Amino acid sequence: MDNITLKMLAKELNLSTAAISKALRDSHEISFETKRRVQELATRLNYIPNAYAGSLRRKKSKTIAVVLPEVADSFFSLAINGIEAVAEEKGYHVLIYLTHEHFDREQAILKNFQNGRVDGVLMSLTAETDSYQHICDLSSKQIPLVFFDRICEVKDTAKITTNDFESSYLATKHLIDCGCRRVAILSISNHLSISNKRLEGYEQALKAHLPDQPPVNVVFCGNDPDTNSLFLKKIMGEEERPDGIIATVEKLTTSIYLTCKELALSIPEDVKVVSFSNNSSAPILNPSLTTITQPAFEMGRAAANTLFKALEKKNGILMNENLVIPSELIVRGSTVAGA
Amino acid sequence: MDNITLKMLAKELNLSTAAISKALRDSHEISFETKRRVQELATRLNYIPNAYAGSLRRKKSKTIAVVLPEVADSFFSLAINGIEAVAEEKGYHVLIYLTHEHFDREQAILKNFQNGRVDGVLMSLTAETDSYQHICDLSSKQIPLVFFDRICEVKDTAKITTNDFESSYLATKHLIDCGCRRVAILSISNHLSISNKRLEGYEQALKAHLPDQPPVNVVFCGNDPDTNSLFLKKIMGEEERPDGIIATVEKLTTSIYLTCKELALSIPEDVKVVSFSNNSSAPILNPSLTTITQPAFEMGRAAANTLFKALEKKNGILMNENLVIPSELIVRGSTVAGA
Numbered sequence: 013m014d015n016i017t018l019k020m021l022a023k024e025l026n027l028s029t030a031a032i033s034k035a036l037r038d039s040h041e042i043s044f045e046t047k048r049r050v051q052e053l054a055t056r057l058n059y060i061p062n063a064y065a066g067s068l069r070r071k072k073s074k075t076i077a078v079v080l081p082e083v084a085d086s087f088f089s090l091a092i093n094g095i096e097a098v099a100e101e102k103g104y105h106v107l108i109y110l111t112h113e114h115f116d117r118e119q120a121i122l123k124n125f126q127n128g129r130v131d132g133v134l135m136s137l138t139a140e141t142d143s144y145q146h147i148c149d150l151s152s153k154q155i156p157l158v159f160f161d162r163i164c165e166v167k168d169t170a171k172i173t174t175n176d177f178e179s180s181y182l183a184t185k186h187l188i189d190c191g192c193r194r195v196a197i198l199s200i201s202n203h204l205s206i207s208n209k210r211l212e213g214y215e216q217a218l219k220a221h222l223p224d225q226p227p228v229n230v231v232f233c234g235n236d237p238d239t240n241s242l243f244l245k246k247i248m249g250e251e252e253r254p255d256g257i258i259a260t261v262e263k264l265t266t267s268i269y270l271t272c273k274e275l276a277l278s279i280p281e282d283v284k285v286v287s288f289s290n291n292s293s294a295p296i297l298n299p300s301l302t303t304i305t306q307p308a309f310e311m312g313r314a315a316a317n318t319l320f321k322a323l324e325k326k327n328g329i330l331m332n333e334n335l336v337i338p339s340e341l342i343v344r345g346s347t348v349a350g351a
Numbered sequence: 352m353d354n355i356t357l358k359m360l361a362k363e364l365n366l367s368t369a370a371i372s373k374a375l376r377d378s379h380e381i382s383f384e385t386k387r388r389v390q391e392l393a394t395r396l397n398y399i400p401n402a403y404a405g406s407l408r409r410k411k412s413k414t415i416a417v418v419l420p421e422v423a424d425s426f427f428s429l430a431i432n433g434i435e436a437v438a439e440e441k442g443y444h445v446l447i448y449l450t451h452e453h454f455d456r457e458q459a460i461l462k463n464f465q466n467g468r469v470d471g472v473l474m475s476l477t478a479e480t481d482s483y484q485h486i487c488d489l490s491s492k493q494i495p496l497v498f499f500d501r502i503c504e505v506k507d508t509a510k511i512t513t514n515d516f517e518s519s520y521l522a523t524k525h526l527i528d529c530g531c532r533r534v535a536i537l538s539i540s541n542h543l544s545i546s547n548k549r550l551e552g553y554e555q556a557l558k559a560h561l562p563d564q565p566p567v568n569v570v571f572c573g574n575d576p577d578t579n580s581l582f583l584k585k586i587m588g589e590e591e592r593p594d595g596i597i598a599t600v601e602k603l604t605t606s607i608y609l610t611c612k613e614l615a616l617s618i619p620e621d622v623k624v625v626s627f628s629n630n631s632s633a634p635i636l637n638p639s640l641t642t643i644t645q646p647a648f649e650m651g652r653a654a655a656n657t658l659f660k661a662l663e664k665k666n667g668i669l670m671n672e673n674l675v676i677p678s679e680l681i682v683r684g685s686t687v688a689g690a
Contacts, residue, residue, distance in 0.1 A: 089421075107447070110432075112435075266634075273635075296604075296609065
């Protein structure tokens with residue numbers, strides 16, 4: 013069947029297309045009886061207004077975008093569920109864009125938003141992002157933007173995070189309490205605000221709880237599991253190897269476990285491990301994994317709620333606000349004390 | 352800064368908006384010199400054409416949609432990566448829509464596509480879907496649709512699957528070879544073609560390799576981990592409990608492992624486990640997990656390539672074709688023979 017157009021409805025009812033259009037928008041200029049006839053025919057023929065024509069008129073796409081590094085990470089897949097729960101309630105579509113941790117891809121995606129494709133944006137930066145012109149360019153187009161998790165600190169807008177400093181401090185102190193004396197931390201960026209906060213928490217905890225603390229041991233990892241495993245094998249093969257590891261990203265867990273197995277190092281006897289992770293397999297790993305579990309679903313929901321508040325206002329302006337939802341340390345087998 | 356419009360460019364250069372528009376589209380009606388002046392000003396003022404106006408004219412949104420049950424499953428997150436790799440190359444946007452396994456949501460999403468929001472659709476059905484009018488309605492609008500993984504068998508279009516029957520047969524035979532005599536299979540749907548094929552493979556393998564085979568034992572699970580664990584606890588608590596389990600979906604693995612732990616059943620000594628899973632933690636589980644590993648990335652890439660072939664043709668018609676990319680059985684600790 014051909015697409016039913018306004019023109020076809022107009023011809024069928026012997027009315028102008030303008031009158032049909034007004035009738036469908038329930039205009040006061042059209043009589044009740046005419047509106048009823050138009051509505052009836054439109055329903056019978058399954059008339060669907062063209063989205064782009066509609067959007068052009070309303071200047072609303074009824075779509076929000078979520079810009080993320082990846083969906084293979086449980087944090088992000090749970091955050092998406094939180095965002096979608098809110099968007100569905102509001103009758104909005106959610107467009108998910110993945111940067112795969114590439115800054116140039118993030119720039120291209122945001123540039124594309126400038127032409128009115130979406131009404132608002134929820135965003136978590138790539139590990140590479142260290143300049144923000146693309147974000148300022150988007151803001152200048154009055155498209156509201158809410159950051160969650162990997163926020164841009166220098167930009168005045170709403171930001172949803174978890175207590176990254178405190179969580180990392182807590183994880184480090186927990187390892188020290190379990191007997192670790194050489195704690196290393198694995199990071200993925202030296203630009204990202206959350207990475208820096210996690211490093212700060214780690215450094216402060218070492219300073220406070222290990223009087224004769226050795227130098228901090230920060231290992232920067234990348235996207236490729238094989239390269240990360242090589243790094244880890246080098247570090248864990250040294251004589252003064254770490255006896256405690258904090259992984260600031262979920263995906264590093266597999267590399268740590270496999271490297272330890274290869275080097276015949278036992279977790280938790282030889283090295284204890286804590287990961288920032290929302291992976292549901294944490295309790296069934298060998299050994300079960302101690303985690304900093306982030307409120308991923310709640311952060312997604314809060315970010316979406318904040319964005320919709322702005323979209324429902326006339327000026328669409330977002331206040332510079334910070335909402336912090338705390339994470340939780342869940343102790344499991346990978347950090348059994350004195351083991 | 353305000354949005355730069357065609358009208359502003361026209362005023363600045365003392366030309367009509369029609370002339371500006373033609374110049375930007377490189378029309379032969381406009382002189383070379385005028386085109387140069389228009390292009391220069393447009394670049395200087397960072398003029399960005401309105402996406403919807405552009406789409407209305409071209410009737411192309413340069414966007415494809417991916418309709419999926421969820422992203423928390425490694426199969427789907429890897430398939431998305433395969434799809435995105437192709438779309439990026441082609442200069443297309445990818446819209447990811449999640450059904451969360453709800454049929455009514457799938458219907459609403461497809462209805463929305465009818466109005467021209469997307470140029471083509473890649474889709475994996477919900478576990479609930481057992482009627483296909485919404486799919487026929489979409490096809491009648493000439494929007495090409497490629498199924499992958501959870502396909503609709505009755506619909507004539509391109510379909511990308513893995514060898515579900517053979518994989519399930521192989522998994523069942525592997526369990527029998529390891530000594531299992533009471534093999535159960537956990538499914539999530541009695542409508543889905545892939546679920547039925549996996550059940551068939553299981554049944555045929557039992558028939559062929561267990562001469563005095565007991566009745567088949569099919570357990571239907573749902574979306575809620577707690578309900579699934581209750582089911583499992585009941586089955587695994589019985590005297591004639593299964594000594595081998597095949598999980599047809601990755602997420603059921605955690606429920607199986609936790610239930611066995613709670614009931615003090617040891618894997619693989621008391622019960623052996625194989626999961627259809629692409630989870631990178633499979634090798635570090637306790638015990639490491641034997642998997643049917645699906646070619647998720649390759650299936651996503653093949654689905655996208657097939658769709659773009661149709662989009663590049665004038666009529667956009669997809670042939671009724673089936674591409675099958677085989678899965679692999681990876682044997683690990685959860686099915687150690689004779690254990």
